[in-house]
Amino acid sequence: MKKIAFSIRGTDLTAELDPRFGRAEQFLIYDLDQQQFSLIENQQGRSAAQGAGIQAAETIVRAGVDTLVTGHCGPKAFKVLEAAGVVVYNCSAATVQDALQQLQSGTLSQAGSADVEGHW
Amino acid sequence: MATKTQDRAVRIAVASGKGGTGKTTVSLNLAAMFGEPVQLADCDVEEPNVNLFLRCSTLKNQPVYMQVPEMDPDLCTGCGQCGLICRFRGIISLGTRALVFPELCHGCGGCALICPNSAITEREHKIGNVAVCQSGTIRLVEGRLEVGVSLVPPVVRAVQDQLADDLPAILDAPPGTSCPVVATLRTADYVLLVTDPTPFGLHDLKLAVAMVRELGLPCGVVINRAGDDQVGLRRYCEDQGLAVLLSLPDDRQIAQVTSKGGLVVEALPGYAGMFAELAQRLRQEISGNGGRP
Numbered sequence: 185m186k187k188i189a190f191s192i193r194g195t196d197l198t199a200e201l202d203p204r205f206g207r208a209e210q211f212l213i214y215d216l217d218q219q220q221f222s223l224i225e226n227q228q229g230r231s232a233a234q235g236a237g238i239q240a241a242e243t244i245v246r247a248g249v250d251t252l253v254t255g256h257c258g259p260k261a262f263k264v265l266e267a268a269g270v271v272v273y274n275c276s277a278a279t280v281q282d283a284l285q286q287l288q289s290g291t292l293s294q295a296g297s298a299d300v301e302g303h304w
Numbered sequence: 305m306a307t308k309t310q311d312r313a314v315r316i317a318v319a320s321g322k323g324g325t326g327k328t329t330v331s332l333n334l335a336a337m338f339g340e341p342v343q344l345a346d347c348d349v350e351e352p353n354v355n356l357f358l359r360c361s362t363l364k365n366q367p368v369y370m371q372v373p374e375m376d377p378d379l380c381t382g383c384g385q386c387g388l389i390c391r392f393r394g395i396i397s398l399g400t401r402a403l404v405f406p407e408l409c410h411g412c413g414g415c416a417l418i419c420p421n422s423a424i425t426e427r428e429h430k431i432g433n434v435a436v437c438q439s440g441t442i443r444l445v446e447g448r449l450e451v452g453v454s455l456v457p458p459v460v461r462a463v464q465d466q467l468a469d470d471l472p473a474i475l476d477a478p479p480g481t482s483c484p485v486v487a488t489l490r491t492a493d494y495v496l497l498v499t500d501p502t503p504f505g506l507h508d509l510k511l512a513v514a515m516v517r518e519l520g521l522p523c524g525v526v527i528n529r530a531g532d533d534q535v536g537l538r539r540y541c542e543d544q545g546l547a548v549l550l551s552l553p554d555d556r557q558i559a560q561v562t563s564k565g566g567l568v569v570e571a572l573p574g575y576a577g578m579f580a581e582l583a584q585r586l587r588q589e590i591s592g593n594g595g596r597p
Contacts, residue, residue, distance in 0.1 A: 234454075235393035235408045242387075245398045260405055268398045 185271070188214045188287065189244040190280045191254040195223060197281045203255025206237035212280055213247050237261030237302070245270060253283050253292070262298040274299050312469035314590055317347075317492035319516075321508025323479035325498045326528035326552070329562055331476040332357050333569045334496075334586075337579035341441045343473040347488040349432060349447035349459045354476055356565050360439035367433050368447075368462040370411035370455065371426035375402045379423035386415035386424060395424075410455065432459035434466050443471065457487035464491050481508075481515040489516070494590050495523040496549065501530060501537045509537070513544060524589055526582070529554040547589065550582045 191208035192199040202208040207230050214221045224247055229240035237257070241264035244252060252265060253273045265272055272295040277283040286292050318331045332354060335344045346354040373386070373395055380401045387396040394409030395402050402415075406429055416424040431453045435446045447463035449456060456478075467473050477488040489495060495516045499509040509525070516523045525541050530551040541548050552558065552575075561571040569576040 232393070235405065238393040238396055238405065238408070242393075242396060242398060263403055264396060264398070267400045267403055269400075 185251050186216055187247070187249040188216065188251040188253060188284070189247065189249040189270075190214065190283060191226075191240075191252075192280055194280075197221065197279070197284070199280050201253070201255065201275060201277055201280060201283050203276075205252070205254040205257045205261055206232075206240045208240065208254070211240075211244055211247070213244070213249060214280075214284065235260065238264050241265050241268070241270075251287075253287055256300040257295065257298055258300055258302045259298040260302060262295070313472040314494070315467075315473045315475060315492050316586060316590075317475040317477050317489050317495045318498060319477040319485055319489065319495055319512060320479055320498045321481055321510070321512035322499065322505050325479075325500050325505060326526075327479070327498050328353055328357075328476055329558070329568065330496065330498050330526050330528070330550075330552075330582075331474050333567055333575070333579045334582055335442050335474050336440075336567050336569050337576055338441070338472070338474075338583050339580065341443070341471055343443045343445060343467055343471050345463050345467060345473055345475045346444065346446040347460050347463055347475050347484070348478040349449045349456060349463065349484070350478065352446045352448050354444060355435075355437075355446055357567060358437070358439040358442060358444055359565075360437040360444060362435045362437045364436040364466075365433055366436070366462070366466060368431055368459050369428040370409070370431050370458055371413060372406040372409045372411065372429040373402075373404050373415050373424045374427045375404055376423045376425070377401050379421045380419075381421055381423075383420065385418050385420065389414045389418050407452075407454070411458065431455055432462065434459075434462050436466055443468070456484040460484055460487040461490075464488075467491075481511050485515070486519070489519055489521060492521060494586065495521050496526055496586070497523055497546075498526045498528055499537065500528050501533045501535055503535050506535045506537050506540060510540070513546065522589065524549040524586070526550045526552065528552045547585075549585045549589070550578060552578070 190212045191202040192212045193202045193209045211224045229236045232239045237260045241261045245268040273292040275283045318327045346352040382400045384397045395415045432449045445466045447459045478484045499505040524547045531554045
């Protein structure tokens with residue numbers, strides 16, 4: 185685990201964790217080694233008529249992440265993430281900070297499949 | 305510009321912005337009073353209902369297929385070119401073997417063409433069916449989208465492919481102003497816009513008129529459930545130079561006949577003349593190129 189993507193509403197580590205993955209406002213990419221973060225807008229995913237999850241998955245895979253922490257992840261997005269080797273964690277924490285803490289303390293369990301249907 | 309194609313009979317689309325204005329009622333009764341053999345195309349393939357009124361037995365069923373990609377894992381190198389060319393995320397490859405999502409594919413075939421390793425072939429994926437049947441002087445061509453499929457325009461085009469060139473056709477369009485409607489209007493020579501005198505009806509008529517003008521098609525208006533015009537519908541039509549070709553009164557009997565699957569012109573002969581006159585006025589409009597914006 186080196187680079188983690190969080191689906192968020194906000195602009196920093198205090199940002200709210202967005203329960204949606206495909207249509208999340210943006211992604212916070214946290215680099216564990218550097219202890220730094222960057223932001224990627226999910227413009228293409230949000231504006232996609234269909235296949236938002238696939239688009240969002242592509243966006244974070246291209247950003248080089250190996251881990252995703254989000255609220256829910258649908259079947260198409262999960263398939264793309266799984267193929268690209270990104271480990272998915274479903275999380276209901278309120279903020280990125282809380283989610284990161286839960287992830288690092290090992291209280292989150294890895295998702296083995298999509299946890300919602302498409303278009304939930 | 306859509307102009308009447310020389311080598312085929314006229315095609316009249318019956319459209320609306322708002323749903324439930326009476327497109328199917330107008331299409332059916334116009335077809336019944338057309339005065340000559342006519343085709344009636346049910347282009348509302350997401351919920352075709354013309355057949356409920358004609359009760360004819362099917363002469364022909366034509367399945368509608370779309371080509372979707374199939375990837376050979378032994379040949380795919382994960383180069384990613386297929387995913388880059390796909391606008392709809394029907395196929396994606398991020399350094400790994402391509403993943404195919406047939407439900408998002410629009411069947412363009414771009415991925416199969418661009419694949420440098422010939423790892424992608426196309427297979428047929430059924431997306432709908434077109435049924436052809438005959439009821440008296442009306443030849444019905446009905447499109448029906450497969451359950452679970454959301455790609456409508458190819459099925460609408462398949463309906464039009466089954467229309468005979470030597471017979472005039474009435475195209476019963478889906479409501480709205482989106483792709484399925486545009487696909488219906490593409491082969492039309494004239495558009496009949498059905499509306500009702502409600503604020504919604506007028507609002508959506510304006511959208512429909514804008515769409516028809518964008519497509520460069522002539523159009524006329526049918527006012528259904530006409531009564532006191534409290535929304536300025538007629539004034540709008542006058543201002544826009546839109547001919548009102550028929551005004552059907554707000555008559556409970558029409559609703560009763562329609563709810564039982566009957567034709568208004570048969571059950572209520574008083575209306576037969578109105579629809580015959582509509583057919584006549586349409587011929588004049590089309591031959592005189594009237595209503596062209």
